[in-house]
Amino acid sequence: MKDSQPLLQVNDLQVSFKTDESQVRAVRGVSFDVHPGETVGLVGESGSGKSVTNLAMMGLVPKPPGRIDGGRVMYDGKDLLTLNERQMQSIRGRRIAMIFQDPMTALNPLMTVGQQLTEMTRLHLGLNKREANRKAAEMLELVGLSGAEKRLRDYPHQFSGGMRQRVMIAMALSCEPDLLIADEPTTALDVTIQAQILDLLRDLQQRRGTSIIMITHDLGVVAEVCQRVLVMYAGRVVEQADVQSLFAAPKHPYTLGLLNSLPRFDQSSHTLEAIPGQPPDLGNLPAGCSFRPRCPWAVDACANEDPRLVTMDQDRQVACLVAQETANV
């Protein structure tokens, strides 16, 4: 899979927001590739820039207060960051689709679910009203919303949290995109429906070779569907590895802390091990490594040098001076 040309290449992406007190550097030089048919997991601290990275790729960061400070997003020979809104519209939804983290802001409260589901397929696939309605009902069926036709005339507020989330999934899948960006797609779903949705994504991938960027904090979901994982902290990728090695031997202290915080389904211990300390303020980052104030391994050098993402072995990259040091000896 890695021998193929990447479908998408993100290179040194930087995004910031202007707020009253500071310039918040939400994404600080993120680079990664997505290959055809691959599922890349994106995990990390809440507020570390996972959503903003992907919104920026789709041209959806509100400007102002947002600003793209640099980088390139190469797709199909073009840098998506240089396209105008009209060019972007022919890609968004059709070639690259996104399942948004917050269904309530992504769905239009004044339009019925049916109208929103058919809008995309009429626009991008040129379906007529009848065909689009049939397609919409079929998509809702696929995501486990039964009695689908009956509910096409309902408004989003009449749906439960998980039902809205599935409407968004149905919308994103209805044009069979090349790349699907799924931002916490299953947080509001019970595990049986979650399993059904993950099957649906796998099926789409096998049938169509769709690539998926799966943003999730659910490491169980990562273990089940991703081949490769990126771990983000404070606007940077701090570790990248294939899924087996990441779980078997995390190299970055943040990744390690994350895995240690997990409540395990098979046991009910008492206190969970949270990573100590506060998440960083992106408008006012410390010098050196941004994880240093919370890091159990920190040495003096960490205060001076902001570690780069360095390739360690075949498929593993880590941004930590101590981890890099240990690997060298």
Next chain:
Amino acid sequence: MSDSTQTEGTRAADSVTADPPLLSVQDLHVQFPFSRGSFLNPHHGVIRAVDGLSFDIREGETLALVGESGCGKSTTARAIINLVHPTSGRVRLCGTDITGLGDRAMMPHRRVVQMVFQDPFASLNPRMTVGNIIGEPLVVHRLASGKDRKLEVLRLMDLVGLNPRFLNRYPHEFSGGQRQRIGIARALAVQPKLILCDEPVSALDVSIQAQIINLMMDLQQQLGLSYLFIAHDLSVVRHIATRVGVMYLGRLAEIGEAESVYSHPTHPYTEALLSAVPVPDPVLAATRQRIRLVGEVPTPDREHVGCSFADRCPLVVDRCRVDRPPQEQVVQTSQLHTVACWERGK
């Protein structure tokens, strides 16, 4: 379990002598009317979002509600605090009947029971700063003003892991998980006795999730807080819950002490649910078997005379389709663990 008989003994004694439970929900029904079909040929009906639900929550306890998406968990919580009005049934808070109270009458009770909403995006006022959002309940209930209020807000922000420097920011300037923590800080502000938490940690990374769960459990120990905890993450539920109720289509399929439900899942729906939990282990994930539910996912817009799970149940017998199984059938392993199933309840 040797102590289950003893617990049962004390509970039986409680019901005669001791205080009423903090929250008691009896035979709760919530229906949403709808009309569909064409203008000339309308079709009216009701969605039975909550369809006969009973449970208690005692002081210092966490009852988790889990179950299929759309089975009525959020509606149950909203009905308890009268954000939607129950169609029938009774809700008692500390023994006082609060069923269907209007906003005004509900006010004093909101100091006792607070809610953390499922959708942090939609539930925060976009025009208020975070400081004002968290401080508002302090104003409404006249608990603190001026400098004290600000200090209290800063303390709450620190408690839930929000950087106090963000005091004057607006909700849209926060990530998903950060907004969820704003909702939690706001609910804690009035120091309630009971918090209804609707997916309070679902948008958080596991480290902050651990931090919030530890915080909730600490507060429970220190202040005797109780929680109704709605969640999909069954590992989190196992960790935090004293008791677990498994809902299916507006009803309880099974309810019991967390340990008992996890080690002896009895309702066929609970079994399917527990087998589908994703495990954070790529090797195990590739080999594990899960029970797949077949059959049409039922809709809450028709009345189920029998068991609502009958159409998808591997154990179904004729009786299930005509007779509704009562919620109170005791499971052998524990007196406090009951199941609504004709086949498994006997």
